[in-house]
Structure formats: structure tokens, C-alpha cells
Amino acid sequence: MTGMDEPRWLTLPEKEAWTGLVSLMLLLPNKLESPLREVDLTLFEYLVLSHISEAPDRRIRMSDLAFLASGSLSRLSNVVKRFEARGWATRSPDPEDGRYTLASLTDTGYALVAEAAPIHVRAVRELVLDPLTATDLAALTRIAAKLRVVPPGLETKPG
Template sequence: MTNWLNPTELSSWLSLAELVVKLPAALDAQLQRDSGLSHFEYMVLARLSEAPAQSLRMSSLAAISNGSLSRLSHVVKRLEQRGWVVREPCPEDGRYTNAILTGTGREKVTAAAPGHVGAVRSLVIDRLDADQLEALRAICGRIAAGLPGSTCPE
């Protein structure tokens, strides 16, 4: 006996399903067009640029970038080939690898940031009022908390 979605629930769900497909595509398109970066690549560079010493362990970087370690490893290899990141083993514990943003990498993400933030603003933030923005934060937090990989399993 399946508990199917009623029309109200279905409508909300279909709206969300459309969003999770199309919003990432739109943001990727802007970054790709204007900076030649995928959203994930941008995220990696941006997180590094915010980190102390422009440097983070691969596993921490993977976590805050919402990606798997394997995915990050492939992406960092490509970013390294483009000269935006370097990798070096952690001196204290050889199991860890630190990803470090280079000077050129910093320039790259600095140049890409305004366009990306502009897209986030025009596609999301500026289309919602203050109440909606707060509701969105609460809703996303609530759903994310129940997802596998959350630090809050309840």
C-alpha cells in the first residue's frame, strides 16, 4: 500500500525536481561560457581561496565542495595541469595531501567570481523576498539534514 503524493505534494515535488535539474545547468552554463570552469571546479577554487594559506586537505576540500574524494582527485589533477593548484603531501602525516591555490589560480577565481555571484543573484537571490530567502534556508537545511552524508542523522 503505497502512500502516493496528493496534488499539493506532487506540485511542490515537481517544482523542486525541475529546479534541481535546471538550476545547476544554468549556473554551469554561465561559468563555462564566461570562465571555462564547471561549477564544481569553481567551487574548489573558491573554497581554497577562502582557506588559510590557500590550502586545504583533499578530504576537507571534498566535503565542503559537496563532492566525493575520487571526483575531487580527478578535478584537482586537471586544475594542477592548468597551473591553478598544486598538491603536496602533508609533512606531519604523509597520508594527507594538501591542495594549494597558486597565484594564477587566485587570479582565475577572482576573475570568475563576479560573474558567478551575479548569476546566483539574478537567478536566485534577487528573485526572492527576505521571507522566502529565510524559508528556503530552513527548508534546504531540513532536507539536507536527512540526506546520507549529513552530520546530523537525527
């Protein structure tokens, strides 16, 4: 390691924290996705549909949706294209600024979100929220905000 500082090796508490976080990042998404297979959705697809359903008039700019769903614009575009083929969503130019594209949820798409939401929230409660105390929940919220896992501006929004 010529010309470089020695690495700051992890202490045991740091290693335990890191290992725990990596386990959450790698294992939790699959556990949250598994129940959604009942309605033939992936976790990412559910999150996309859910964010559209929560937007005013069930319409949102694709760029904003990509940010909220933590996905690239190209990945989101492919997913919304599949949604269009299934009759769950439509895309159209933003009437306020034609450089943007809006994703809109159809009534069929909204019905699917309404069916999937209870399944998802049960999994979230069982796997994430119920095992935590109020103190744990506050700490998780604070840590996620510090690590910028929670999109800015959403830290205090219910959901």
C-alpha cells in the first residue's frame, strides 16, 4: 500500500453493526417480496405502484418515481411499460412541462395496489416493525436518515 494510509480496520462492534446491516440489505428484500408473489408482484413493482397510488391524482413524474422507488429511470421505464401492457398504468407527457413523462395509475392498477397493500404491510410489520421497541424504531429512523436511506423530505411523513 505504497503512499496510502493503512486501512482503519473494523472494531468488533463496528463489524457486528456492518454485518447486521449487510444482512438486512441482502436478506430483507427477498423476505418482503415473498408474500407479494401471491399477487404476482415483485417488491420493486409493488413500491412503484404504491408510490403512484399515493401521488396526487395517482399521477407522478417518472423521474420523481424513480427516486422514490430507488430505481434507475431505465429500470422504471421497463417496469411501467409492463404495467401498461397489463392495463395497470399509462404514460403521457407532463402538460406542465413536456420534457417530463407522467406515470398514471389506472383503476385496475389501483385495485391491484389495494389488494397487495395489506399483504405488504403485514410483512413489514412482522419482519421489521413489530420486533422493534419505540426506542428501536426512533433509532432506525434516525440511522436511515443519516445514511440517506430514507429520501430527503420523507423522514417525517407517515407511511
